[in-house]
Amino acid sequence: MAYCVPNPNLYVPDQYYTPSVPLPPPLQLPCHPRALLQQMPFDQLEEAVMLSNPDHCGLYPLPALPFSHLTATAPAIVCEKPTPGFMPNIGVEEVGTSITAGVGCEGANNGYSSTSTWWRGSAMSVAGEKGKMKVRRKMREPRFCFQTRSDVDVLDDGYKWRKYGQKVVKNSLHPRSYFRCTQSNCRVKKRVERLSTDCRMVITTYEGRHTHSPCSDDASPADDHTATTTTCFTSFIPSVHPSI
DNA sequence: CGCTTTTGACCTGCGC
DNA sequence: GCGCAGGTCAAAAGCG
Ligand SMILES: [Zn+2]
Numbered sequence: 001m002a003y004c005v006p007n008p009n010l011y012v013p014d015q016y017y018t019p020s021v022p023l024p025p026p027l028q029l030p031c032h033p034r035a036l037l038q039q040m041p042f043d044q045l046e047e048a049v050m051l052s053n054p055d056h057c058g059l060y061p062l063p064a065l066p067f068s069h070l071t072a073t074a075p076a077i078v079c080e081k082p083t084p085g086f087m088p089n090i091g092v093e094e095v096g097t098s099i100t101a102g103v104g105c106e107g108a109n110n111g112y113s114s115t116s117t118w119w120r121g122s123a124m125s126v127a128g129e130k131g132k133m134k135v136r137r138k139m140r141e142p143r144f145c146f147q148t149r150s151d152v153d154v155l156d157d158g159y160k161w162r163k164y165g166q167k168v169v170k171n172s173l174h175p176r177s178y179f180r181c182t183q184s185n186c187r188v189k190k191r192v193e194r195l196s197t198d199c200r201m202v203i204t205t206y207e208g209r210h211t212h213s214p215c216s217d218d219a220s221p222a223d224d225h226t227a228t229t230t231t232c233f234t235s236f237i238p239s240v241h242p243s244i
Numbered sequence: 245c246g247c248t249t250t251t252g253a254c255c256t257g258c259g260c
Numbered sequence: 261g262c263g264c265a266g267g268t269c270a271a272a273a274g275c276g
Pocket of ligand 1: 181187211212
């Protein structure tokens with residue numbers, strides 16, 4: 001289970017990809033999100049980038065990664081070694097620009113440096129204490145997302161989530177749900193949305209890293225809600241140009 | 245009774 | 261500056 005291999009049969013959500021960023025098919029991972037996270041080769045890698053483009057596929061150790069060749073078209077998943085004994089926390093940076101920014105390389109020569117906004121301005125400071133706005137950070141938390149073919153929205157990933165919002169997004173017919181980890185000291189969020197083209201596909205996007213172990217430690221093996229639960233890793237695509 | 249979900253308002257960023 | 265779109269808040273409702 002060392003390296004992941006691409007699966008050409010996987011379905012790639014088109015809306016998730018901007019036309020300017022051609023993406024290879026995502027990686028298929030074994031099964032449940034929980035098992036998925038636990039099968040990442042964290043023991044061998046302090047930090048690695050999972051790439052799934054035709055030229056680079058698999059987990060690449062960060063120092064050996066030739067970022068200059070990857071440009072911004074290579075989706076990458078930055079994985080960090082988790083706390084020993086705990087469930088792995090997978091951190092994911094965005095494609096291209098953010099990856100290069102994360103490792104210190106300069107990605108200004110590619111075409112994605114100017115208009116991307118999620119990470120620009122490392123941390124937004126206070127937004128004015130006059131109103132009810134608090135310190136709101138820019139979304140620079142590590143993220144990763146995967147799509148799951150499942151009939152249920154709530155995937156048992158071992159954590160307890162509380163829904164705090166729901167919004168209808170432009171691209172999709174289905175609303176997007178916003179969840180937050182119920183642990184008080186944990187600020188991990190996740191978004192769950194269904195594909196408009198295929199309502200059976202659920203895209204779950206995690207943001208942030210858990211500071212604790214999963215609450216439901218008993219991973220009941222028979223809890224697979226549907227017999228056909230296929231989980232695929234994709235990279236998180238910044239909506240640089242959401243024009244579909 | 246405590247926690248979660250719902251849901252509209254509100255805020256921010258961005259494009260025009 | 262304005263409008264749109266996405267993200268969050270928080271009060272009310274729902275549920276065990
Ligand atoms: Zn958490």
